[in-house]
Amino acid sequence: MKKFPGSKGLIFNEDLLINQSSKGLYGISIPLNNFSLSQFKKTAKDYIDPKFLRNEEKSPLLLPEVSEPTAVRHFTRLSSWNICVDTAFYPLGSCTMKYNPKINEVIASLNNIRNLHPLMTAGYIQPILKIMYEFNRLLCGLTGLDEFTFTPQAGAAGEFTGLKIIKKYFEVKNEKRNIILIPDSSHGTNPASSHIAGFTPVEIKTFLQDYSENPNDLNQHANSGILSSDKGGNNINYKTNKNGYIDINELKKYINKDVAAIMITNPNTFGLFEKNIIEVADLMHKNGSLVYMDGANFNAFIGNCRVSDFGVDILHLNLHKTFSTPHGGGGPGSGPVGVKDFLKEFLPVPYIAVERRKVKNQAKFQNEDGCCCIKDGNKYNNNINSSGKSASLINNKNYGEDKFDYEKENYCYYYDLENEREHSIGRISSFYGNFAVILRAYAYLLSLGRQNISKVSEIAVLNANYIKKKLKDAFIESDPFPEDLCMHECVLNDSVFQSEGISTLDFAKLIIDYGFHPPTIYFPKNIHGAIMIEPTETESLQTMDNFIAAMKEIKKKGKKYASKSPKKTKTGRINEVLANKNPVFK
Amino acid sequence: MNNFRYIPASDEEVKNLYKFIGIKDKKELFNKIIGDIPLINEKELDFMPDQMDELSLYKYFSNINDSLRDCGNIPVFAGGGIYDHYVPSAVDAIMSRAEFYTPYTPYQPEVSQGTLMAMFEFQSMTASILGMDVVNASMYDGAESLAEAVLMSSRIYHQNKQNDSSKSNNKKIKIIVSKAVNPYYIEVVKTFIEDLDIFIEFTDIDSIKGNTDANDLTEKLAQNKNICAFIVQQPNYFGIIEDLETIEKIVHSKNCDASLNPHLIVCSAEPFSFGTIAPPGFYNADIFAGEGNGFGNYMNFGGPLLGLFAAKKEFIRQMPGRITGKSKDNRNQDAYLFILATREQHIRRQAATSNICTNNSLNALRAAVYLSLCSKQGFKEISLLNLKLAHILHEKLLNTGLFSLKFTADFYNEFVLEINNKSINSTKFINEMLKEGILAGIPVKNCSSDEILIAATEKVSIEDIDKYVESSVKILA
Numbered sequence A: 001m002k003k004f005p006g007s008k009g010l011i012f013n014e015d016l017l018i019n020q021s022s023k024g025l026y027g028i029s030i031p032l033n034n035f036s037l038s039q040f041k042k043t044a045k046d047y048i049d050p051k052f053l054r055n056e057e058k059s060p061l062l063l064p065e066v067s068e069p070t071a072v073r074h075f076t077r078l079s080s081w082n083i084c085v086d087t088a089f090y091p092l093g094s095c096t097m098k099y100n101p102k103i104n105e106v107i108a109s110l111n112n113i114r115n116l117h118p119l120m121t122a123g124y125i126q127p128i129l130k131i132m133y134e135f136n137r138l139l140c141g142l143t144g145l146d147e148f149t150f151t152p153q154a155g156a157a158g159e160f161t162g163l164k165i166i167k168k169y170f171e172v173k174n175e176k177r178n179i180i181l182i183p184d185s186s187h188g189t190n191p192a193s194s195h196i197a198g199f200t201p202v203e204i205k206t207f208l209q210d211y212s213e214n215p216n217d218l219n220q221h222a223n224s225g226i227l228s229s230d231k232g233g234n235n236i237n238y239k240t241n242k243n244g245y246i247d248i249n250e251l252k253k254y255i256n257k258d259v260a261a262i263m264i265t266n267p268n269t270f271g272l273f274e275k276n277i278i279e280v281a282d283l284m285h286k287n288g289s290l291v292y293m294d295g296a297n298f299n300a301f302i303g304n305c306r307v308s309d310f311g312v313d314i315l316h317l318n319l320h321k322t323f324s325t326p327h328g329g330g331g332p333g334s335g336p337v338g339v340k341d342f343l344k345e346f347l348p349v350p351y352i353a354v355e356r357r358k359v360k361n362q363a364k365f366q367n368e369d370g371c372c373c374i375k376d377g378n379k380y381n382n383n384i385n386s387s388g389k390s391a392s393l394i395n396n397k398n399y400g401e402d403k404f405d406y407e408k409e410n411y412c413y414y415y416d417l418e419n420e421r422e423h424s425i426g427r428i429s430s431f432y433g434n435f436a437v438i439l440r441a442y443a444y445l446l447s448l449g450r451q452n453i454s455k456v457s458e459i460a461v462l463n464a465n466y467i468k469k470k471l472k473d474a475f476i477e478s479d480p481f482p483e484d485l486c487m488h489e490c491v492l493n494d495s496v497f498q499s500e501g502i503s504t505l506d507f508a509k510l511i512i513d514y515g516f517h518p519p520t521i522y523f524p525k526n527i528h529g530a531i532m533i534e535p536t537e538t539e540s541l542q543t544m545d546n547f548i549a550a551m552k553e554i555k556k557k558g559k560k561y562a563s564k565s566p567k568k569t570k571t572g573r574i575n576e577v578l579a580n581k582n583p584v585f586k
Numbered sequence B: 001m002n003n004f005r006y007i008p009a010s011d012e013e014v015k016n017l018y019k020f021i022g023i024k025d026k027k028e029l030f031n032k033i034i035g036d037i038p039l040i041n042e043k044e045l046d047f048m049p050d051q052m053d054e055l056s057l058y059k060y061f062s063n064i065n066d067s068l069r070d071c072g073n074i075p076v077f078a079g080g081g082i083y084d085h086y087v088p089s090a091v092d093a094i095m096s097r098a099e100f101y102t103p104y105t106p107y108q109p110e111v112s113q114g115t116l117m118a119m120f121e122f123q124s125m126t127a128s129i130l131g132m133d134v135v136n137a138s139m140y141d142g143a144e145s146l147a148e149a150v151l152m153s154s155r156i157y158h159q160n161k162q163n164d165s166s167k168s169n170n171k172k173i174k175i176i177v178s179k180a181v182n183p184y185y186i187e188v189v190k191t192f193i194e195d196l197d198i199f200i201e202f203t204d205i206d207s208i209k210g211n212t213d214a215n216d217l218t219e220k221l222a223q224n225k226n227i228c229a230f231i232v233q234q235p236n237y238f239g240i241i242e243d244l245e246t247i248e249k250i251v252h253s254k255n256c257d258a259s260l261n262p263h264l265i266v267c268s269a270e271p272f273s274f275g276t277i278a279p280p281g282f283y284n285a286d287i288f289a290g291e292g293n294g295f296g297n298y299m300n301f302g303g304p305l306l307g308l309f310a311a312k313k314e315f316i317r318q319m320p321g322r323i324t325g326k327s328k329d330n331r332n333q334d335a336y337l338f339i340l341a342t343r344e345q346h347i348r349r350q351a352a353t354s355n356i357c358t359n360n361s362l363n364a365l366r367a368a369v370y371l372s373l374c375s376k377q378g379f380k381e382i383s384l385l386n387l388k389l390a391h392i393l394h395e396k397l398l399n400t401g402l403f404s405l406k407f408t409a410d411f412y413n414e415f416v417l418e419i420n421n422k423s424i425n426s427t428k429f430i431n432e433m434l435k436e437g438i439l440a441g442i443p444v445k446n447c448s449s450d451e452i453l454i455a456a457t458e459k460v461s462i463e464d465i466d467k468y469v470e471s472s473v474k475i476l477a
Helices: A037-041 A068-079 A102-108 A126-143 A155-172 A189-196 A248-254 A277-286 A341-346 A377-384 A435-474 A495-499 A504-512 A541-564 A576-581 B011-021 B026-034 B054-067 B089-095 B113-130 B142-163 B183-193 B214-223 B244-252 B271-275 B313-318 B345-351 B361-399 B426-435 B462-476
Strands: A147-149 A179-183 A200-204 A259-265 A290-295 A314-317 A337-339 A351-358 A411-418 A490-492 A531-533 B173-178 B198-203 B227-233 B263-268 B287-291 B307-311 B323-328 B334-339 B403-405 B414-419 B451-455
Touching (some): A068 B113, A068 B361, A126 A314, A126 B054, A179 A189, A189 A259, A435 A541, A435 B011, A541 B011, A576 B323, B113 B271, B142 B173, B142 B227, B142 B313, B173 B214, B263 B271, B361 B451, B426 B451
Parallel strands (some): A179 A200, A179 A259, A259 A290
Antiparallel strands (some): B414 B451
16 A cells, blocks of 8 residues: 555644634734833824724724734644645646745845845945846846846736737837737636737637537636536547647638737647747747747746747746745745847836946945945955856856956946836836845756756656656546657646546545645646646656556545545535635635 | 756656656757757856855855845835834744745645635735725735726726716726825836726825815816726825825715716725724725735835735625635535636636736735734734834924924824925935935935935834934934
8 A cells, every 4th residue: 555645644723813812912012112201191193183093983903812822823723734835746737836945035034135125225235236137137048038127026917017018019110909819728817918908819729629618607616717517427529639739820810910919838738848939930020920928837948948049029937936936825926027139128117227337445335425335245246156256146248248357447337226218118016026036036046057957947847758658658548649748747638537437626636635736627728627737846756656656546446535535634625606606705 | 967956856767767758868858849949058058157055055145135234224214115014023933834835826725724714814804904895815016906906996987887878988087096196106007007098187285285185186076087086095105194084075976876986996005004094994995905015024125015905895806816715615614715716817818807816925924924913902002103103203303403394284104304404305315314324214206306205113213213313413414
């Protein structure tokens, strides 16, 4: 009998904190101040008109009343009900649930860094601006694009930013183009972002199947978009008509002068690299249209090929996917957008500008406002590199900048935030995007270095193909693309489980009891009962074998428990119909 | 091949993996997948720095951190949308739990009950603080949240117009925005609506009091047609407490048909204020959008922050973002999950209420832990402390005779002063104060260069305030 990680254990019960209240208790330390007696005595109405004050009767403040230990135990117990990357294999396809390096958390929690006010004078925060500048250069190197903006706070915000850039580009060219072509296998955010950016998204069919969902049946699963026709036992014909790639002839039907761009996820959500992408890009460019790439799946080729080599003009990346920053139970993320030279002028503000300035005094120098530009600049710069001479960790030669030698020259790079750019789309976020996420991603790249960067995608692709082949050997009829190598993830349809009377939803709930987080299910929507598995490079062979063994066992024995699972979790299968019919949200 | 510590595949295992899938090496693997597209060769990776061992990496960032001690470890009197509140150790302790920070969105609620129940508590607590019916499980930041509020309002407006056949359905609609709304928020709103047939009209501020000019608002509402919303910030960008009672009456009485009245959208960058002053819900606000970063989050040089989004219950199906709800499981226990998902992009695609997917869930969780620790009493006391310290500083600075009062209306924890010494503008003053180890404030955006926006939080002490006063005397006298 195989030992799976899901084993018996003690599960704590825990009530809502508000139900544990005891009048007057609180768990926070209020700073004590040496107020004078008159200051101490004053209350709010001594400072402001009483008509503005909060009235407890009319606006009751319903916060819990608990001490620090009660609050700490409460949230610690809650945390024990989560499955997470650190406790279990989390093969959530398209989400790149890789390990989150602990040193990056330590770095992001360094006290002076996390306490920085965003409107701090630039002269005081040179190292911070430099990190943003250098990370920008690194992303340019890895993608072949020319400049990134970090202001979008997540992937969808990146898409929106990219689409606004497209809009502005055509506006400045005085062309009216309203259509964004989107393959039907795309992430749901793509059409949604197109819509709010003022475009009309048009779907291109990439993969037709002979089954059809009942369009009237909108009783969807709240969390995964499951159509309720997925009950098992239906006569579903899994025969496919297309091969999972963008069909050039199909695409041609949609190309006209209204098309602003194509939004293409590569590798696509079938886990396949778009073989025709160069041809697609050529077609678009010949039509005067742009190529936007959703880089959510960049983990599939980071360090091994560049998007500029296959015609991409605009790209967003997800730092919380490829660049190892934690997913945070749903965020924060970061969705930097990169563009080619001709689109730079449209990037959102602010952006980091850099100039070389003469330094009067090598250790310190003053800017015109009298502020110190880099405090002990040399000291921290020289400590970091074995050579000890470079002002920068990055070899700037590749970007047409001289390598700066502190020993010979009294110059320094000065970084500043600029708010003016003639055709900028404007501002996307309150400040400069999610800096603490950028910081972690930068640290991740420094850890990897040029020696290891290409290994990430190599192993991610190897692992996914290992799982794909192992599963193909076990349930061949479920692999929609048995002839192809996949990239970082593989997709199955539900035929094998269906024949055992197990729906994809049942499968997902069953595998929880084996101690695994379920894969992404029912996506992409054009694979019936899709099961999308992304192992990432940070999972071992043992873990993958264990997972595959669990899948095989579910096929054999799962039916009996199918509708009752999961059984070992704190909470069993949840009634979604009830929750949506009569929403209780506080 | 060298092993790398985040990748648990030994050389032997890698070899076996290749063998198993019938591929020779990396080159063949990628060539088979990506075809003619060139592979990056080693030379082309020259732009990447050398790999760093963990100790060197730690030292590198630790040195950067040390070099920032004169700006990351000083009293902060700067606000302008983000305020330096203290984060209790218990918050960091809870937030360091991988069970919270390493999973993703709770697509599988049975294995995400911790996150979901905490989100439910976040929604309950913030809804109560704001006096609003329903709060979602977070947006990115205050600015984006406000932009989404505008989009939501326009959706509701179009919907109501459609139902009302007597009115012509003009696609072009307007929002009226108080000039006292944070200028960064306004910039983001502009970016969002630029291509959407939504136009902005501004209302003036009362140049003496510093709040939204009610007469001008009345006029603007009368002059314009197809107005879907009026946006006001509480407390406003200048720290002034807006008279929402008057504003609400004006905004909601435009039409006799209530469904076509403009929405009152209240935004806020400092929801701590609602521990003392009446919350937006009390004034019948339709939508609230704001910045919740102060609840247990660090300033992080401006991100990640915490977008708060709330609305009246009747608008719940038009709300963007994720909403956590309560249900029962098959063992008849209380259970939590995301509800009303048919509003969302992964189901509705372009018909979704928003494109948001990943949000700032962990920041919301921080807020939940923080507000729990605060509890009712602590929240009120900290809110009052902010107000008190700001007023003490305000009074002391005016007493020096070096500053003049800019606005007369009541303020919460932030205020604008004019520097009397005309040879020193606000930027210069702030730079000089930094040398004294104080972040004195920020220049007031789009205003005269001798005006400075100053905020105080519970993190500054009476001693810090006295030092502020002393240093400014030294610089300005």
